[in-house]
Amino acid sequence: MARVDPALAAARTAVRADLADLPPDATVLVACSGGADSLALAAVLATEARRVARSVRSRGHAVRAGAVVVDHGLVDGSARVAERAAAQCRDLGLDPVVVRRVAVAASPDGPESAARQARYAALDAVADDLGATVVLLGHTLDDQAEQVLLGLARGSGARSLAGMPARRGRYRRPFLGLRRATTEAVCAAVGVEPWHDPTNAPDGGPLRSRVRGHLLPALADVLGPGAVEALGRSAAQLRDDADLLDVLAADLLARSRVVDHDSPPPGRTSGREVVPRERDLATGRATSADGGADGGTADVVLDVEVLAAAPPALRRRALRAAATGVGCPPGTTTARHVDALDALVVAWRGQGPVHLPGDARGLRACGRLILRPSRTSARPRPAPARSTPVDQSDVSGDLADILLTEEQLGARLDEMAAQIDADYAGKDLLLVGVLKGAVMVMADLSRRLHHPVEMDWMAVSSYGSGTKSSGVVRILKDLDSDLSGRNVLIAEDIIDSGLTLSWLVQNLRSRGPASVEIATMLRKPDAAKADVDVKYVGFDIPNEFVVGYGLDYAEKYRNLPFIGTLAPHVYS
Numbered sequence: 001m002a003r004v005d006p007a008l009a010a011a012r013t014a015v016r017a018d019l020a021d022l023p024p025d026a027t028v029l030v031a032c033s034g035g036a037d038s039l040a041l042a043a044v045l046a047t048e049a050r051r052v053a054r055s056v057r058s059r060g061h062a063v064r065a066g067a068v069v070v071d072h073g074l075v076d077g078s079a080r081v082a083e084r085a086a087a088q089c090r091d092l093g094l095d096p097v098v099v100r101r102v103a104v105a106a107s108p109d110g111p112e113s114a115a116r117q118a119r120y121a122a123l124d125a126v127a128d129d130l131g132a133t134v135v136l137l138g139h140t141l142d143d144q145a146e147q148v149l150l151g152l153a154r155g156s157g158a159r160s161l162a163g164m165p166a167r168r169g170r171y172r173r174p175f176l177g178l179r180r181a182t183t184e185a186v187c188a189a190v191g192v193e194p195w196h197d198p199t200n201a202p203d204g205g206p207l208r209s210r211v212r213g214h215l216l217p218a219l220a221d222v223l224g225p226g227a228v229e230a231l232g233r234s235a236a237q238l239r240d241d242a243d244l245l246d247v248l249a250a251d252l253l254a255r256s257r258v259v260d261h262d263s264p265p266p267g268r269t270s271g272r273e274v275v276p277r278e279r280d281l282a283t284g285r286a287t288s289a290d291g292g293a294d295g296g297t298a299d300v301v302l303d304v305e306v307l308a309a310a311p312p313a314l315r316r317r318a319l320r321a322a323a324t325g326v327g328c329p330p331g332t333t334t335a336r337h338v339d340a341l342d343a344l345v346v347a348w349r350g351q352g353p354v355h356l357p358g359d360a361r362g363l364r365a366c367g368r369l370i371l372r373p374s375r376t377s378a379r380p381r382p383a384p385a386r387s388t389p390v391d392q393s394d395v396s397g398d399l400a401d402i403l404l405t406e407e408q409l410g411a412r413l414d415e416m417a418a419q420i421d422a423d424y425a426g427k428d429l430l431l432v433g434v435l436k437g438a439v440m441v442m443a444d445l446s447r448r449l450h451h452p453v454e455m456d457w458m459a460v461s462s463y464g465s466g467t468k469s470s471g472v473v474r475i476l477k478d479l480d481s482d483l484s485g486r487n488v489l490i491a492e493d494i495i496d497s498g499l500t501l502s503w504l505v506q507n508l509r510s511r512g513p514a515s516v517e518i519a520t521m522l523r524k525p526d527a528a529k530a531d532v533d534v535k536y537v538g539f540d541i542p543n544e545f546v547v548g549y550g551l552d553y554a555e556k557y558r559n560l561p562f563i564g565t566l567a568p569h570v571y572s
């Protein structure tokens with residue numbers, strides 16, 4: 001009898017066990033990049049589906065097995081790689097096989113995170129379209145070990161060190177107990193040639209690739225060959241611990257929650273504590289002490305005594321969950337935020353509000369910890385619908401319409417300045433204005449900051465007198481300041497193709513600053529040609545040539561107090 005390859009046998013056993021609970025008519029998809037892990041998974045899924053289909057005693061798991069290939073479009077030739085992977089899946093007998101091209105938007109969390117988000121959105125959409133109950137992912141024990149090491153290097157807690165779960169929702173990872181060498185052996189055994197992603201090269205690639213290429217082999221050298229398995233076991237144990245702690249923390253959060261928080265608890269008032277919110281008598285809705293209205297989500301109000309009596313491991317988890325509950329985007333509440341919230345509970349000395357991601361805040365008042373959602377979103381706004389007729393000046397005939405009024409620009413600058421004040425509290429800050437367009441933003445933004453700042457100017461140009469970037473950036477005037485060790489915030493009017501700013505950020509970073517960030521009034525996501533990480537964006541606008549508020553066409557229109565689009569007859 002022919003001997004089954006041991007790698008193939010192990011892979012089949014893993015997939016069979018993972019699918020055993022599915023009803024016979026379930027549709028299972030494999031997410032396939034064409035790399036060894038997912039290609040091996042595709043091959044084994046196809047074999048398993050055939051085996052079940054052949055079996056007259058077919059019971060228990062899926063026979064409809066397909067594949068999804070996501071083309072992230074991030075590197076040249078990605079469409080070819082995706083089509084090759086899809087063809088391999090079809091040759092293996094999977095059906096249907098769907099290729100989805102996604103647009104990876106710029107994200108403040110970096111390109112890997114943006115690609116991940118786009119990938120899962122595409123996988124979900126295809127799974128919904130095809131009615132698939134399960135999507136299989138090819139992550140292996142080596143991926144898990146890398147995940148744990150990356151978490152350790154970030155100083156993460158148990159939840160993060162627990163790595164990837166074997167199952168979450170419709171996603172399953174049958175190979176999480178197998179080594180990467182096994183998936184490579186499976187590909188060899190079934191005769192499929194995996195694609196080797198050049199961005200995974202151990203040197204110079206993303207951090208994960210360097211961990212894979214250098215750190216894991218070094219660990220195995222020093223600690224012995226079982227290091228990867230040991231990291232996987234730690235992850236599994238920490239997952240159990242984290243699951244239990246999350247349940248207990250949810251209970252603590254529920255117990256500490258104050259439902260009606262209008263009146264302080266008896267005998268607990270302090271002159272130093274912030275005045276609690278009052279109710280808007282007309283609507284019955286709560287309003288902030290400073291008069292603003294909620295952004296649609298309610299405060300989370302917690303009893304400080306209940307929280308303080310709880311063990312730190314539960315209290316810190318409860319605080320993190322409460323922050324997520326008021327709109328802090330998942331994964332953005334850092335240990336530093338939790339420390340500051342925790343200090344409001346256990347180290348109270350009258351300190352001010354804690355600024356949280358998503359423009360939420362935590363503050364203490366009358367024995368309560370109040371987590372307050374953003375009244376105004378910190379995220380860039382899509383430009384509002386335009387309706388204002390143009391009748392403001394003698395250039396009105398040159399303008400098609402007004403995109404953003406003076407009032408809208410001012411209101412958004414208020415929000416951006418508040419966020420910048422919070423983010424740079426206690427730090428030195430050098431504002432760098434990019435001449436000429438950023439003159440208005442620089443002047444109006446800096447005057448709204450409470451933070452002491454220095455200002456410097458640089459003049460660069462890539463547009464000349466046209467409406468398209470030449471792509472060649474020239475320094476017309478350099479900075480006067482030395483940037484060594486400084487926190488630099490570039491103030492800009494617009495990021496269009498991103499060519500100017502990606503060049504400028506690189507140029508300023510080479511001068512040894514502590515940090516370089518960007519605040520821009522406008523950004524055109526549909527025009528992006530270069531990836532630029534932008535921390536503060538006023539408005540995301542459509543891909544049209546705009547003028548006003550510092551922006552010119554052939555040096556005209558800069559002094560308009562609003563932003564409008566130019567009528568095509570002016571430049572055509």
Ligand SMILES: O=P(O)(O)OC[C@H]1O[C@H](OP(=O)(O)OP(=O)(O)O)[C@H](O)[C@@H]1O
Nearest residue numbers: 436437461462463495496497498499500
């Ligand atoms: O994202 P990009 O496509 O590179 O475009 C953005 C650049 O274009 C504008 O400057 P411009 O070159 O028009 O000079 P100016 O500021 O003097 O008007 C703007 O101030 C940015 O610096």
Ligand SMILES: Nc1nc2[nH]cnc2c(=O)[nH]1
Nearest residue numbers: 496544545546547551552
């Ligand atoms: N005036 C103007 N300058 C730009 N520079 C880059 N994009 C634009 C734009 O839309 N308008």
